[in-house]
Amino acid sequence: MxxxxxxxxxxxxxxxxxxxxxxxxxxxxxxPAWLLPSPSQVFAEAFTGWSGYQVHLASTVQLVITGFLIGASVGIIVAVSLHLIPFMRQAFYPLIIISQNIPTIVLAPLLVIWFGFGILPKLIVITLVCFFPITIALLDGFRQTDNDLKHYVQMAGATKQQIFWKLEWPHALPSLFSGLKISATYSVMGAVISEWLGASKGIGVYMTLASSSYRTDRVFVSIFLIVIMSLIFFAIIRVLEKWVINWKPIEKGSHHESS
Amino acid sequence: MNHLEVRHLSKSFETNSVLKDVHFSVGNGEFVSLLGPSGSGKSTLFRIIGGISLPSSGSIHLNGEKINGKRGSISYTPQSPSLMPWRTILDNVLLGQELTGYRDREKAIAMMKRAGLEGYEKAYPHELSGGMKQRASFIRSLLSPQELILLDEPFSALDEFTRIDMQKWLLSIWEAHQRSILFITHHIEEAIFLSDRIIILSARPATVRKEFVIPFERPRKESLLLSDEFLQWKKKIYEEMRFPHVSSSD
Known part of the structure; x- marks a missing residue:
């Protein structure tokens, strides 16, 4: 600390x-305040308007957490199956890249047409945004498994399953956490975008209402809320990472850590 | 009785022949060194004995059973210590046992104590020096259930004095446990100091050029390294390795 x-x-x-x-x-x-409110006005609104936006905030937090958990699970499952089944990797790797080239803004209204205004299209958007960094990072982690170690466990007679659980999985954990950290921040963005499309509550809704009624101070409040939420999610993953990967040497004077 | 038999083994990658009719054996409780120039295909030989790659022709027998392509029949100490950075030393040392089923913590702790690794059971590999890591790696092999241990240039990354200490340590452990060891090195003194028998490999394609039985009695002392007899052996082996090589390929 x-x-x-x-x-x-x-x-x-x-x-x-x-x-x-x-x-x-x-x-x-x-x-004028409708054009650009001063920070003091924004902070004042953030305090006095709490009862106005807390419903929205709670809804978004819930959506982000659900979406992130689903997205992360999908990401991990996809990475593991692509890694373990070479045929799957050849067939689906390009498709995964393509899935990221489709702009979310274009895809989201389509999802609403197909799945309605419920929670399902929102979760799909978040999952699509979330799984990719996790899959790519985890696949990289698997691929970069130390050759000497792999050679050793093979010589020692490890089965394919043992190689995966005792070597490749623990070796890829730091990469998995890099992916999770990126996805944690993306998931907040994904949630807000999905709420723009049509939702009864959420920060995305609050933001749309605020900007259409020229309550620019509230737009700024929602921007700050999004930033703070992203930072908190990032920090939670960071704490989890420190807890899971407790074997790494403590880097003294490292400048990469805090950024 | 022969423990490990390598029978007329050849291996080539497309047109590139790496091993040619390699033939030797390791007896029960015997310490045999393979001595050859760098890049002579020793690692390929180990990969074949370990079952990771298949020979182009010939076969490997362990206690009479053919083990071509069969993994896990020997215990292996690689060139780099290859300890898993996320496991404590104790868990690393137990890995060989874990892969084949059964973990004997008490024995591992006792063994670590003998190797001077007492108090490091819960440490992670990055907290240990090079020599300590190499010792942990060797203990992992000793604890593995397989009877034959392959050591692939385990001391090549260590400085001269650490290396001699490690050699003495290896001998003391080996004398106490009497496991069969096949030791790869390109260090002549190391091979003479440690082995019962030295097998000299030629440069690529590797083939067994000569075998020497080293007569020094055990337990061997460090002072042996500077005796005249030792130096004569060194000269003999050096000439055997050096001169045919020069005339044939350079």
Whole structure:
């Protein structure tokens, strides 16, 4: 925790300076609140409007968690089956890449036409956004299994199943967590996009309502909520990672960790 | 009685012949070294004995049973320690047993104690020095149920003094356990110091050029390394390895 404060004060300071600059700009140039609210107005709305958006927030959090869990499971299952069955890899790997080239914005209305306004099309959108980084990262992790170790377990007479569970799976865990971290932040985006399409509540709905009624302060509140949610999900995965992968050497003076 | 028999083994990859009529045996409780220049196909030979690749012709027999392409019939200590970084040393050392079924923790702890790894049971590989990792890797082989141990240049990455310490340690462990060992090296002194018998391989395609029975009695002491007799053996083997090679290929 201490290291977070030691390294973290610079971005926090930069953020505070940015807010101050922004605040002064809105005052000096007399920018109307519907065009660009000042940070103080946004924070005020964030506090006073809590009862207004907490329903939306709760709904989105629930959607993100469900969607992420499904997306992550799909990602892991796809990666494992592509890895273990070479035929599947040849057949489906290109399709998986293609699935990521279809813009979500285009796909989402189609999903609504097919599956209605319920939770199903939303979960599909989140799953589509989430599974890809996990699958790719995990497949890479499997493929980069240390050759010396693989050679050793083969010589020692390990079965295919033993090679997978005792070598490839634990070896790929750090890669899996890189994928999970990316997906955790993507899943928030995916949830908001899916809520734009048609939902009765959710941050996406709150945001659409706010912008169509020129409540720009509320748009900013929802932006901050999305950012905070993403950061929290990221942090949760990070904590899980530290807990699961407890064997890594402690890197001193590492600059890659906090970014 | 012969424990491991390698009978007229040949291996070629397309037109590239790597092993040619390699023929030798390792007796029960015997320490045999394979000595050959780097890149002479020793690793290919180990892969075949280990059952990972198949010979083009010839066969491998262990206690009379043919083991071509059969994995897990020998215990293997690779060149790099190959410890799993996510397992503690104790769990790593038990891996060989785990793959074939049954874990004997007490024996593993006792063995680690003998190897000077006491107190490192719960440590991870990255916390150990090179020599300690190599010892852990060898204990893993010793704990494995297979009777024959293959060692693939296990000390090649260590400095001279660590290497001599490790050789002495290996001998003391081997003398106590009397397992059959097939040891690959390209270090002449190491081969003489450790072995009952040395098999000299030629450069590619590898074939058995000569066999020497090393007469030094056991237990062997470090002082042996500087005795005249030892140096004469070294000269003999050096000439055997060096000069035919120069005249034939360079």
């Amino acid at each position: 201490r290291s977070i404060f030691e390294k973290g004060w610079r971005p926090i300071l930069a953020l505070i300076l940015l807010f101050i600059f922004w605040e002064f700009c809105t005052i000096i140039f007399e920018i």
